[in-house]
Amino acid sequence: MNRTNIPLIAVAVVAILLCLAFIVWGLGNLPEVSMGIHGWIALGLGTVVSVAVGGGLAAILIISRRNGYDEAAHQVFKDSEPDL
Incomplete structure (x- = not known):
């Protein structure tokens, strides 16, 4: 350390x-x-949906990067910048 x-x-x-x-x-x-049954259901559904959306977006990001979908955007940026 x-x-x-x-x-x-x-x-x-x-x-x-x-x-x-x-x-x-x-x-x-x-x-x-105290929280009623409807509150617990809402809390559970909100947690599950939030984790699912976050996991889905992370998966899309990883798949996009591995398949090279981001390369075209990077190339446009490199072409527009002058060399220093």
Whole structure:
């Protein structure tokens, strides 16, 4: 491990601990909150749809890059820029 990474890791650990402390404090100070079945269904569907859309877009990006569909756009950019 490089010595320059130690402060970064320390800041990340402190940030995670502060987030956890805020969650514990917040849950202790909230009034009793309950969510009905419709809320749980909406939460589940929203999570599944969000993950599916993100995964689909990532797959399209990877497939496009591997098949060379992006090369034409890069070539136009290279042709329009003068050499420095």
